[in-house]
Amino acid sequence: MSDGTGTGSGAAEQGTERRVRVVLVDDHRMFRTGVQAEIGRTDVTGVEVVGEAADVDQAVTVITATRPEVVLLDVHLPGGGGVEVLRRCASLMAAAQDPVRFLALSVSDAAEDVIGVIRGGARGYVTKTITGTDLVDSIFRVQEGDAVFSPRLAGFVLDAFASTDAPPVDEDLDRLTQREREVLRLIARGYAYKEIAKQLFISVKTVESHVSAVLRKLQLSNRHELTRWATARRLV
Amino acid sequence: MSAAARVAETDEPPVRRLYRSADGRWLGGVARGLAGHLGLPVIWVRAFFAVLMLTDGLGALLYAVFWIVVPLGVGGRAAPRPVFETTADGRRRLRKPDKGQVLALIALAIGFSSFIGSINVDKQAGRYVWPSLLIGIGVVLVWRQADNARRASWTDPGGRRRVLQLVRGLVGVALVGTGLAVFLVVRGSVAQLGTALTAAVAVLTGIALLAGPWLVRMSQDLSEERTLRIRAQERAEVAAHVHDSVLHTLTLIQRNADDPGEVRRLARAQERELRNWLYKPEGTGKDEDEEPATLAEAVKRAAAEVEDKHGVPLEVVVVGDCPLDEKLAAQMQAAREAMVNAAKYGGEGGAVQVFAEVEGRTVFVSVKDRGPGFDLDAVPDDRMGVRESIIGRMQRNGGSARLRSVPGGGTEVELEMERADG
Numbered sequence: 134m135s136d137g138t139g140t141g142s143g144a145a146e147q148g149t150e151r152r153v154r155v156v157l158v159d160d161h162r163m164f165r166t167g168v169q170a171e172i173g174r175t176d177v178t179g180v181e182v183v184g185e186a187a188d189v190d191q192a193v194t195v196i197t198a199t200r201p202e203v204v205l206l207d208v209h210l211p212g213g214g215g216v217e218v219l220r221r222c223a224s225l226m227a228a229a230q231d232p233v234r235f236l237a238l239s240v241s242d243a244a245e246d247v248i249g250v251i252r253g254g255a256r257g258y259v260t261k262t263i264t265g266t267d268l269v270d271s272i273f274r275v276q277e278g279d280a281v282f283s284p285r286l287a288g289f290v291l292d293a294f295a296s297t298d299a300p301p302v303d304e305d306l307d308r309l310t311q312r313e314r315e316v317l318r319l320i321a322r323g324y325a326y327k328e329i330a331k332q333l334f335i336s337v338k339t340v341e342s343h344v345s346a347v348l349r350k351l352q353l354s355n356r357h358e359l360t361r362w363a364t365a366r367r368l369v
Numbered sequence: 370m371s372a373a374a375r376v377a378e379t380d381e382p383p384v385r386r387l388y389r390s391a392d393g394r395w396l397g398g399v400a401r402g403l404a405g406h407l408g409l410p411v412i413w414v415r416a417f418f419a420v421l422m423l424t425d426g427l428g429a430l431l432y433a434v435f436w437i438v439v440p441l442g443v444g445g446r447a448a449p450r451p452v453f454e455t456t457a458d459g460r461r462r463l464r465k466p467d468k469g470q471v472l473a474l475i476a477l478a479i480g481f482s483s484f485i486g487s488i489n490v491d492k493q494a495g496r497y498v499w500p501s502l503l504i505g506i507g508v509v510l511v512w513r514q515a516d517n518a519r520r521a522s523w524t525d526p527g528g529r530r531r532v533l534q535l536v537r538g539l540v541g542v543a544l545v546g547t548g549l550a551v552f553l554v555v556r557g558s559v560a561q562l563g564t565a566l567t568a569a570v571a572v573l574t575g576i577a578l579l580a581g582p583w584l585v586r587m588s589q590d591l592s593e594e595r596t597l598r599i600r601a602q603e604r605a606e607v608a609a610h611v612h613d614s615v616l617h618t619l620t621l622i623q624r625n626a627d628d629p630g631e632v633r634r635l636a637r638a639q640e641r642e643l644r645n646w647l648y649k650p651e652g653t654g655k656d657e658d659e660e661p662a663t664l665a666e667a668v669k670r671a672a673a674e675v676e677d678k679h680g681v682p683l684e685v686v687v688v689g690d691c692p693l694d695e696k697l698a699a700q701m702q703a704a705r706e707a708m709v710n711a712a713k714y715g716g717e718g719g720a721v722q723v724f725a726e727v728e729g730r731t732v733f734v735s736v737k738d739r740g741p742g743f744d745l746d747a748v749p750d751d752r753m754g755v756r757e758s759i760i761g762r763m764q765r766n767g768g769s770a771r772l773r774s775v776p777g778g779g780t781e782v783e784l785e786m787e788r789a790d791g
Contacts, residue, residue: 240644241644241647241648242644242648243648246648262640262682284684284686284722284724285684285686287686288686288687288688288724291688291726292688292689295688295689295728318724318726321686321688321724321726322686322722322724322735322737322781323684323720323722323724323737324737324775328775
């Protein structure tokens with residue numbers, strides 16, 4: 134779906150200085166090949182694909198063996214899905230030295246899939262219609278420890294946190310601050326970080342820290358509320 | 370009661386078959402089913418059975434025969450009423466009984482007691498009547514239980530009320546057992562009761578040991594077979610869908626291979642439809658023609674139409690949802706106009722972002738593009754698109770619209786509207 138208009142030349146230039154090792158996990162070989170062709174020109178994009186896997190067991194083996202910096206993880210996988218890979222790689226994610234970071238990449242935009250992998254520890258979520266340059270950009274952002282929220286993911290998260298009419302169990306975790314909500318809303322409206330920073334008169338770094346805080350809350354917030362949210366939407 | 374008659378009049382199937390009714394029944398659903406079948410008020414049928422009861426219990430016999438022979442079905446009543454109803458404040462309470470039902474119950478009780486009175490002439494007979502009655506009630510309980518289990522298989526796949534069912538079944542068995550025991554006791558064979566019970570238990574255990582594994586095996590096979598059948602049905606449905614729409618689209622794409630715009634439009638429409646079909650819980654992809662009833666649906670529908678028409682991708686994010694009222698419908702029209710503008714003038718910069726949020730009573734919609742942007746003051750007065758269709762329409766309906774350019778290029782239209790009622 135890449136339009137290839139060359140809008141992302143910035144990422145390509147940056148790619149020459151930065152390097153990131155990536156593992157592709159997807160059960161469709163055609164898709165892996167396509168992504169590889171689009172982002173795998175290491176000298177241009179800075180992305181080096183060091184391994185591929187087609188199911189959960191393979192993924193865990195390949196990730197453990199190659200220790201990539203970023204894993205592009207499909208949500209629907211034979212053998213338990215992306216959530217299972219995340220579960221079995223929990224120790225790698227939590228490693229103090231060179232943690233493996235996961236970026237969910239899925240054709241599904243069903244809320245339960247998205248929220249599921251994010252709660253499982255993925256640092257971001259993008260759909261497969263993303264352009265090559267945007268994908269490279271997202272990979273680098275995840276590598277730097279930043280969270281990648283697509284507008285759609287921001288919408289799901291706002292939805293999940295908005296519908297808690299009962300007082301949350303843990304105030305700190307289960308509520309988004311006014312600022313975080315504003316940032317999420319602007320992401321959902323399609324603003325880039327730079328634009329959000331300008332709009333709210335804060336620095337890009339601050340935007341990033343708000344987004345990371347939201348991600349942390351989503352991953353840690355109590356199961357009860359999110360289950361209720363999912364049940365209300367007949368997702369579980 | 371008239372509901373049953375009405376159903377029989379209006380909703381007449383080509384071949385009429387007698388079913389016991391699963392809805393609105395008291396016992397086996399025989400009377401309700403017969404009433405639906407014959408087009409009579411159900412109370413007449415019940416009265417008929419009650420009267421027959423008086424003639425040496427013929428009614429009960431007839432009823433039992435019907436119960437055994439006639440399969441359980443749905444019908445004979447327009448809408449089932451649950452035992453609990455939900456009040457306006459969301460609490461559940463026991464529903465108020467029908468006046469007719471109460472009357473009929475009283476009549477039934479009178480008929481029944483007079484039936485008992487008519488046979489309970491001397492003490493000797495009474496010794497047999499009460500145990501038979503116990504056995505009868507027990508049998509009825511267990512039969513009704515079996516019906517419920519059967520009905521559950523086509524209404525409610527989750528076994529939520531399994532405990533209740535178990536209790537009812539056990540009570541039924543206990544009643545039958547007690548009845549039989551009393552029979553034995555009054556016939557003066559208390560001394561032989563122990564031996565008889567031991568023998569019975571031994572025989573039952575033997576049968577269970579012999580037939581048990583086979584029964585378990587059979588039920589496992591049955592459920593496995595059912596799973597396979599369901600899976601096959603699902604697969605057939607997916608195959609049909611893929612055949613219908615995806616193959617159709619692929620053919621069109623081949624035919625239009627030299628028109629990239631058309632190919633992209635077709636692919637996007639197909640992708641959206643298939644996505645809707647696969648990932649939305651209740652989305653069948655078939656209800657395309659119905660009018661949207663909620664805000665989220667309306668936004669998605671408008672975006673899909675604009676996307677198809679103008680060949681520009683629209684990314685839709687909806688937070689929260691609410692039913693569509695008149696004011697919101699106007700807002701939707703304004704939003705649609707904004708989407709068309711964005712697709713027409715700002716579509717080169719990538720996908721158009723549509724964001725809708727319901728927060729309390731306020732509904733906010735933003736439509737944002739990454740095009741060159743435009744200055745409202747520079748638009749000539751005769752171009753009514755923005756001024757009338759968006760800003761004017763919102764103001765006439767008590768909302769507000771704002772146009773602004775986004776830092777970094779592009780235009781954003783913000784529409785805000787209060788819902789008519791909470």
